[in-house]
Amino acid sequence: MIVSNEEFDALLTSFDRSASHLETRDAYGTETELPHMAKWAAGEHDDLEWLQGWCATLREHSAAGRTVRRARVVSEPLSDYQRWSHSIAHPMVEAGEDIRWVPRHLLTAPGRVTMLPANDFYVFDNQLVVFLTYAGNGLMREMIGSRDPRDITLCVDAFEAVWKLAIPHRDYTVE
Template sequence: MIISPAEFDNLLSGIEREAIHLETRDAYGTAIELPYMAKWAAGEPDDLEWLQGWCATLREHTAAGRTVRRARVVSEPLSDYQRWSHSIAHPMVDAGEDIRWVPRHQLTEPGAVVMLPANDFYVLDHRLVVFLTYTGDGLTRAITGSTDPRDVKTCENAFADVWKYAIPHRDYSPS
């Protein structure tokens, strides 16, 4: 099923229990983020006001007892995008999102190989997996969904495998 950006926003706002999110790319080029990343690269200050809508949603979820977890699988040393992403994550963490970092090399250690779906995803309330596909330069290509229990379980298992190695945002020091 194809999911529009507006539908996706509604799905994220409307979770009943939990959202888990796996990110696996070293760089993204989302239209919303690019101007702010450019400011960061130029050494200009950013009040992060543009994140406040998402932070308000996170605070609502947290107050209602819902959880939002994100695991970022990253190459080290971090790409510029991921260094910037690390630098702006604190408001989301303060608002209740559990953001964790996983050095990519740890997922292929002997005896500990983790297999991942080909695209980033969210699993919402153990019933819907939303795949985020990107172009080569990191722009959003499509947002699609599946309620097939096998797809949901595969993604939940992949997330759980990654989460075992995940370092909480406040404890992760980018290299």
């Protein structure tokens, strides 16, 4: 099923227990983020006011005992996008999102290859997975939801395998 932006926004605020998000791309081109990343690249100050709505949502989830986890699989050295993303993550972490970083090379250690779905995804309450599909330039194409237990199991297992290797944001250093 195709998930609209409005439906997805509702999912981000209405889950009961947990939302887990796996990111696997080295760069994105979201229309919201591009102007702010350009400021960063130019060395200009960004007050991050544009993140405050998401941070407020995260604080609400945290206060209600819900968990929000994000694992970012990244190539090292980090792309400019990921360096920027690291530089703005602190307010989200402070608000309650557990953001962790996984150097891509850790997923292919001999005898321990971690298989991942082809697209980024969110898993909500282990009952719904939403796959995020992107064009080559990093812009969102579409979101595809599934309640198929096989899809959910695949994504939950993939996320947990990555999470075991993940480095908490406060401990991950950018070189």
